[in-house]
Amino acid sequence: MDNNLWFKDAVFYQISVRAFRDSNGDGHGDLHGLTEKLGYLETLGVDCLWLMPIYPSPLKDDGYDIADYYDVANVFGNLGELKALIDAAHAHGIRIITDLVMNHTSDQHPWFQAARADRHSPYHDYYVWSNTDQKYTGARIIFLDTEPSNWAWDEKAGQYYWHRFYASQPDLNFDNPEVQNEMLNVARFWLDLGIDGFRADAVPYLFEREGTNCENLPETHAYLKKLRAFIEKNYPGRILLCEANQWPEDVRPYFGEGDEFHMGFHFPIMPRIYMALKKGRVTDLLEIINRTPAIPENCQWCTFLRNHDELTLEMVTPEERKWMWEQYAPDPRMKLNLGIRRRLAPLLDNDRRKIELANSLLFTLPGSPVIYYGDEIGMGDNIWLDDRNGVRTPMQWDDSPNGGFTSATPFAPLLEGQYSPQHVNVAAQTADPDSLLRAMQRMIAARKQIHAFGWGGFEWLDAGTDSIAAYTRRYKNETLLIINNLSDQKQTVHVPFEEATDILSHENVSLPSLTLRPFQYLWLLIKK
Ligand code: NOJ
16 A cells, blocks of 8 residues: 555544643643653554644634744744654654644734835735725635624734734735745745644635635635645655635545645534434435545545534534534533534533444544544533633543643643543543543554555445444455444344444444444444
């Protein structure tokens, strides 16, 4: 198998470095702390870490507002410590990708400071300026709860500047060839340091054109293809993962002919997994799977259940969004923009059966799964923290008051009650063979042994009831049969196979008839 296609089979793990492990007693997680935990991540079985932004930043958007593309913020360590982390991770067989935020900088970035101070500065044209706020009115506002417009007035410049996110994040002007080159240089810098690729933030919005919604424009694809060609030529085997919160048919062009992104998040599948679990019916999930176009062989989808943002409901209909809010955000504090700021375990009533079932779907549908740190132990959230901070609380390593995260006062409060470190932590779940963590380890280990998960085709199997999500994944001489019971009732299914091995329990299973308990899932390897 082509090793440059490692990502096809990989399990990803997303980390907020700030929240993972504090090694120097300042209350903030850091690179050295993460390095100390590589053994844990290796035992969990993950192949690639995605680190959220670690660059110097005024933190108006938790680091997605970058003030210097060429350094690590002091609070996390320094470039030497990052290099040490990368080397140590590689020694553990783990790769690392980081966020590449191309669309915008922080307003504290020296480019923007120069741009606003002097219209004749070469940096002025690094950003998108206008004398009126009535341009590009076809573009939607993303941070609806806080931003009244995509334009903000800058006193110093005496002009409006364009921003798709917070006003403190001015958009870069990709029509300027200098900006295009700057981003290639940024990519080069981190790739030279040994980073295995990038999760490319907010890529649909790079260019603006009047009369469009300013998303997914041909100019954007042309630039991204340049970036890919640059990586392909100089750093083969490193990857680009696309963050485009779009419908499958609009994400499809980001794969190009296998010459743009290696990977792309599948946003619309995610809320439909929650719909399926709540309704006990697979219909909406199946519909979006059927609506998903094929992608080139050298590409892969990335699937996820939760991440550091709100559970986004952009890729559902207005009626579905209303329904999701009713079902999953009963308290108004749980809503944010077009989404829900809660974690996996609380969303699924802290019900082990549902949490495992959601993960079963995550791990067995086409694509490479991304686990959000803490979800492997069923961490909770704190809806009373601002913005999306309630799902970015300190990782819970043990049952000590600060959860083994820090010896100092943590940057954010530890969770309390049933989700506190006393009840939810790595140490206890490591010791307990029946814990969620150990179940997750088994799922990941099983996934690693069988290439059909990453490479196999997907064929729906009609089980006679829409309470069952059953499908095969076939690759070369392997056939996997996956059966998920979405309902709270037991279900009997008949499948067109005779004998199989349960790859999670290693037991033989006799077919064609099977009865599944409520919310039970089975991963079966068919015997020829
Ligand atoms: C998407 C990131 O996931 C989110 O956290 C951030 O606020 C925006 N992009 C802006 O960079």
